[in-house]
Amino acid sequence: MSNQKTTASKSANTTGSQPDEQSVADYLRRHPGFFEDKPTLLADLRVPHATGSAVSLVERQVAVLRESNTGLQKQLKELVQVARENGQLNAQLHKFTLQIIENDSLDALLILINKQLCRNFSASRVALRLLVGAGDGKSVSRDEFPADADAFRGLFRRLLRAGKPHCGPLNGEQLVALFGEQAESIASSAVLPLGKQGDLGLLAIGSFEKDRYHTSMDTSFLDNLAEVITVAMGKYLDTGS
Incomplete structure (x- = not known):
């Protein structure tokens, strides 16, 4: 009877002394070189795979590194593409500035802006709205000058x-004010205030593509x-200065 108690006690002590999963994980984190001199143990470990089968820890590490490398390559390609596009845009902007x-004349400038943005900057529609009068007073009847500037500014x-x-x-009201009958075809847009807090007006660029202009873009x-x-625009508008 005494022998049975002793055996049971030893068994309980042995079971109780076994480390739990968290202890093992903590130990391995504190000793990252644990497997360096135990290559056979490393090869024997098995990690569940998404397919339901088990792979060795080494194989799993290789797979993780491969996936990480693929992700980095994709990010690099995206960065290169963005850099290339930015370079093209800057070149076009330089040409546009010249x-x-x-x-x-103001009339020629208004035509140039609309033409170049659609041709070289992938704009589907362009709407320029000026909230101050023309310096010569001759162009106020154009669509670029809203009949009620205060109402437009409020919008x-x-x-x-x-x-x-x-x-x-x-x-919807803003789209109609900018693009009129074509408002329904505009899927995304960019609005650029002109002057300090848009005191001169705004330039709106509309696109038929939903993701062409979005809140997180540079x-x-x-x-x-x-x-x-x-x-x-400053030299052609009545800015009061």
Whole structure:
């Protein structure tokens, strides 16, 4: 009877002394070189695989590294593509700026902006709205000058006050104010305030593509474009200065 108790006690002590999963995990983290001199043990370990089969830890590590490498290659390709596109955009902006410098009238400038944005900057539709009068008073009947500038400003007050490009959705009333009958075809858009808090007006670029302009995109190019157009417009508008 005494022998049975002793055996049971030893068994209980042995079971109780076995480390739990967390202890094993903590130990391995504290000793990352544990398997360096135990290659056979490393090869014997098995890790469940998504297919339901088991693979060795070494095989699993190789698979993880391969997946990680594939992900890094994809990110690198995306970065290279973005850099290439940015380079092309900057080249187009430089060319556009030179064309603006050669302009000698407001009418010619308005035509140039619409034409070049659609041709070289992938704009499906362009809407330029100026909230101050023309310096010569001759172009106020154009669509670029809203009949009720105050009402138009109120419709876009939040975007104008932000003083920076807004990329993403617009509400139905805003789309109609900008693109008229073509509003329903605009899937995404960018709104660029012109001047400090949009005091000169705004430039809206509409796209038929849903993801062409979105809230998380980089707006550095759009900032530069707005600055170029603001400077170009300044000499033709009645800014009060």
